Amino acid sequence: xxxDCLALAxxxxxxxxxxxxxxxxxxxxxxxxxxxxxxxxxxLSYAETKKRQAAELGVLYESFIFDYDASLDTVLEKIRQLNxxxxxxxxxIGLPVxxxxxxxxxxxxxxxxxxxxxxxxxxxxxxxxxQEQSAIAPATPAAALYILESLSAVSGKKVCILGRxxxxxxxxxEMLINRNATVTVCHSKTAVIDIEMAIxxxxxxxxxxxxxxxxxxEWFKAGQIVIDCGISFINGKTSGDVNSAELSDLGAxxxxxxxxxxxxxxxxxxxxxxxAVDLQ
Amino acid sequence: xxxDCLALAxxxxxxxxxxxxxxxxxxxxxxxxxxxxxxxxxxLSYAETKKRQAAELGVLYESFIFDYDASLDTVLEKIRQLNxxxxxxxxxIGLPVxxxxxxxxxxxxxxxxxxxxxxxxxxxxxxxxxQEQSAIAPATPAAALYILESLSAVSGKKVCILGRxxxxxxxxxEMLINRNATVTVCHSKTAVIDIEMAIxxxxxxxxxxxxxxxxxxEWFKAGQIVIDCGISFINGKTSGDVNSAELSDLGAxxxxxxxxxxxxxxxxxxxxxxxAVDLQ
Numbered sequence: 284x285x286x287d288c289l290a291l292a293x294x295x296x297x298x299x300x301x302x303x304x305x306x307x308x309x310x311x312x313x314x315x316x317x318x319x320x321x322x323x324x325x326x327l328s329y330a331e332t333k334k335r336q337a338a339e340l341g342v343l344y345e346s347f348i349f350d351y352d353a354s355l356d357t358v359l360e361k362i363r364q365l366n367x368x369x370x371x372x373x374x375x376i377g378l379p380v381x382x383x384x385x386x387x388x389x390x391x392x393x394x395x396x397x398x399x400x401x402x403x404x405x406x407x408x409x410x411x412x413x414q415e416q417s418a419i420a421p422a423t424p425a426a427a428l429y430i431l432e433s434l435s436a437v438s439g440k441k442v443c444i445l446g447r448x449x450x451x452x453x454x455x456x457e458m459l460i461n462r463n464a465t466v467t468v469c470h471s472k473t474a475v476i477d478i479e480m481a482i483x484x485x486x487x488x489x490x491x492x493x494x495x496x497x498x499x500x501e502w503f504k505a506g507q508i509v510i511d512c513g514i515s516f517i518n519g520k521t522s523g524d525v526n527s528a529e530l531s532d533l534g535a536x537x538x539x540x541x542x543x544x545x546x547x548x549x550x551x552x553x554x555x556x557x558x559a560v561d562l563q
Numbered sequence: 564x565x566x567d568c569l570a571l572a573x574x575x576x577x578x579x580x581x582x583x584x585x586x587x588x589x590x591x592x593x594x595x596x597x598x599x600x601x602x603x604x605x606x607l608s609y610a611e612t613k614k615r616q617a618a619e620l621g622v623l624y625e626s627f628i629f630d631y632d633a634s635l636d637t638v639l640e641k642i643r644q645l646n647x648x649x650x651x652x653x654x655x656i657g658l659p660v661x662x663x664x665x666x667x668x669x670x671x672x673x674x675x676x677x678x679x680x681x682x683x684x685x686x687x688x689x690x691x692x693x694q695e696q697s698a699i700a701p702a703t704p705a706a707a708l709y710i711l712e713s714l715s716a717v718s719g720k721k722v723c724i725l726g727r728x729x730x731x732x733x734x735x736x737e738m739l740i741n742r743n744a745t746v747t748v749c750h751s752k753t754a755v756i757d758i759e760m761a762i763x764x765x766x767x768x769x770x771x772x773x774x775x776x777x778x779x780x781e782w783f784k785a786g787q788i789v790i791d792c793g794i795s796f797i798n799g800k801t802s803g804d805v806n807s808a809e810l811s812d813l814g815a816x817x818x819x820x821x822x823x824x825x826x827x828x829x830x831x832x833x834x835x836x837x838x839a840v841d842l843q
Contacts, residue, residue, distance in 0.1 A: 387692060404688030411687050412667060412729050439752050447740050449692050456736075460727050463752035465761070468736075472719050472743035481745070484760070 285531050286510075288543045291430055295550035296340065302557045303341045311372075314343035315399065315556055316365050318376045320358055320384055322351070325516075326377040332549060333375075340553055345371075355384050359392050366394040372563065373399035373556040378450070395419070396562040399555045402450060410457035417562070419555050424455035426547035427489055427510045428462070430538060434508055435487070438463035443485035445469050445478065445498065445524065451491035451512050459489075478502070490524035498525050505534025512544045565811050566790075568823045571710055575830035576620065582837045583621045591652075594623035595679065595836055596645050598656045600638055600664055602631070605796075606657040612829060613655075620833055625651075635664050639672050646674040652843065653679035653836040658730070675699070676842040679835045682730060690737035697842070699835050704735035706827035707769055707790045708742070710818060714788055715767070718743035723761045725749050725778065725804065726771035731792050735769060758782070770804035778805050785814025792824045 306313055315337055317330055330346055337344035347361055358380075365371045374397045380386050390398070395405040401421040409418030431437060442459050446452035447470040459466045467481045482488050482502045490498060491512040503509065503525075513524030523540025530537040538544050586593055595617055597610055610626060617624035627641055638660075645651045654677045660666050670678070675685040681701040689698030711717060722739050726732035727750040739746045747761045762768050762782045770778060771792040783789065783805075793804030803820025810817040818824050 387694075404684055404691075407691050408684035408688045411684075411691065411733055414667075439754060441757060453691055453737075453740075457733075460733075460748055460750070463750070465747070465749050465753040465757055467745070467747040467761075468740055469745050470740070470743070473745040474719060477721060477745055480764070481747075 284534075284536050285527055286430060286434070286536055286538045286543075288430060288538050288546050291433055292546040292550045295429065295547060295554055299340050299550060299553045299557060302554075306557070306560060307341070311560060312343055312370075313372050313556055313560055314345065314370055315373045315375065315553075316371045317344070317346045318349070318358060318361065318374065318380075318389070319346050320349035320353055320380045321377050322381070323377070323379060326379070330377055333552065336549055336553065342553060342556065349381075351381055353381075353384075355388065358384060358389060362389065362392045366392075366397060371397065372560050373397055375400050375552070396559050399552060399559055400450075401425075401454070401555065407449075407454060407457075410454055410461070413461045415458065415461060419559055419562070420458060421450060421454045422551040422555055423451045423491075423512055423544065423548045424458055425555070426551040427451075427455060427512050427544055428458060429551065430510055430544060430547055431487060431489070431508060434536060437487075439465070440486045441465050441467075441484060442487040442489060443467045443469060443481045444489050444491070446491035446493075446513070448491055448493075455489060455491065455512075482507075492524045495522040495524065500526050500529035500533065503530050503533055503535050507535045509535050509537040510544060511538050511540055514540060514545060564814075564816050565807055566710060566714065566816055566818045566823075568710060568818050568826050571713055572826040572830045575709065575827060575834060579620050579830060579833045579837060582834075586837070586840060587621070591840060592623055592650075593652050593836055593840055594625065594650055595653045595655065595833075596651045597624070597626045598629070598638060598641065598654065598660075598669070599626050600629035600633055600660045601657050602661070603657070603659060606659070610657055613832065616829055616833065622833060622836065629661075631661055633661075633664075635668065638664060638669060642669065642672045646672075646677060651677065652840050653677055655679050655832070676839050679832060679839055680730075681705075681734070681835065687729075687734060687737075690734055690741070693741045695738065695741060699839055699842070700738060701730060701734045702831040702835055703731045703771075703792055703824065703828045704738050705835070706831040707731075707735060707792050707824055708738060709831065710790055710824060710827055711767060711769070711788060714816060717767075719745070720766045721745050721747075721764060722767040722769060723747045723749060723765035724769050724771070725758065726773075726793070728771055728773075731771035735771065735792075739769075762787075772804045775802040775804065780806050780809035780813065783810050783813055783815050787815045789815050789817040790824060791818050791820050794820060794825060 401419040442464045489510045511523040527537045527539045681699040722744045769790045791803040807817045807819045
């Protein structure tokens with residue numbers, strides 16, 4: 284079965300719309316600020332999506348665009364200004380930034396409760412110490428868990444994560460452990476036979492590789508839940524890590540790409556913004 | 564085979580002695596400061612061990628003792644003073660502290676490069692982003708890896724961690740992923756049959772539970788490497804998580820408790836102090 288992620292995104296956005304209305308009744312006009320110091324077409328297109336979605340939800344959106352010759356200090360100074368600006372409730376950075384800018388330094392400069400992508404060290408270390416309630420969790424792992432928890436309890440389940448990146452695999456790992464899952468992490472240095480075995484023995488598989496075709500459909504079985512957070516582009520077509528049609532035919536419950544975890548992530552960014560307003 | 568951890572601790576301390584001599588030749592007298600805001604007998608006894616070991620290595624050691632009525636602010640103020648004090652190269656906190664003090668707030672107040680236990684958010688998030696070289700890693704996981712790497716390569720190996728605590732299990736997990744291991748994390752909410760299966764399929768098992776008797780010897784097999792970071796006290800006797808004699812008889816390579824990972828950890832604390840001086 285293909286999991287209807289658009290319905291879940293709609294549900295989450297309905298919550299967002301209600302919450303934004305309530306904030307406005309309290310005199311707060313939630314605003315998301317985005318730092319764009321990049322020429323990456325994917326990042327710029329994604330920023331447009333956020334801008335459009337913000338408008339749909341009644342959220343203010345402003346982007347701050349930096350040229351290639353902008354120094355680290357210039358970008359840091361803008362982040363510091365936004366940290367101080369009470370009308371700016373959230374700050375995100377379009378990643379990857381230009382190669383001469385250090386994304387870790389930029390991310391760690393964002394005030395913890397304005398760090399809507401949850402990638403700064405204060406928020407990631409809150410995952411590490413199981414203090415998610417008082418932190419902002421990265422949107423993609425949070426969206427992946429939102430999808431998963433709409434289908435199944437997580438505590439005590441065996442989960443296999445494919446990928447160990449800092450935006451999805453790593454935080455997802457911590458968040459799953461916090462939810463009492465037993466987790467196996469596989470990655471590019473894991474032998475194929477070991478990946479196959481880890482998948483075979485898992486109730487739930489969550490992928491965050493970003494390369495289509497490396498995960499074989501025959502490794503899966505009926506009844507498994509598969510949340511695909513990978514996105515890659517092949518011949519102009521958007522693809523996930525797994526072949527969702529084949530997995531669905533096998534009897535697995537699987538998210539599609541596109542219109543899958545990404546759609547829920549887009550909604551989760553604004554849910555994070557609303558949480559951020561409450562934490563501020 | 565029982566792994567000779569005392570020999571490894573001796574090797575590491577020989578390095579420490581040489582490094583301390585070199586620092587002194589450069590006019591630096593390395594000093595470890597310990598915050599003791601606790602009445603826990605184990606913590607106080609461990610502090611005495613550090614003091615004695617410091618003396619053996621030629622390292623200065625000073626403890627700062629707080630009564631039960633000391634406020635969080637009082638302890639924080641002392642940490643801030645030590646952060647500023649150039650003669651204080653390392654700060655550790657005897658954990659657990661009195662219940663009314665928040666250990667996370669205390670740990671996060673320590674300057675990153677004076678945080679010898681590596682438990683503050685800046686150091687833990689450096690593990691998370693695979694930037695260990697420029698951070699201080701927690702001593703027990705670092706010691707466990709020191710033992711492991713003396714016996715085997717880690718990249719591509721299947722490792723099972725038992726335990727998800729913030730001082731051992733969690734950071735160890737991140738450090739193993741950074742070393743390209745494929746890792747499964749089991750904990751108190753993992754079904755016994757799943758723990759048994761995870762151990763059976765692993766090349767390496769690392770335990771950090773702290774309760775003797777929950778891990779059965781029959782789950783292990785010949786050739787596995789077992790690093791036991793658990794310590795518990797039964798009838799006045801110090802015990803690990805596994806029965807090292809039985810595992811050794813089975814043909815596994817196993818660290819004993821006592822005189823195991825703890826001995827290497829004691830040496831690693833001072834290796835961390837020396838690294839900290841370099842980073843400062």
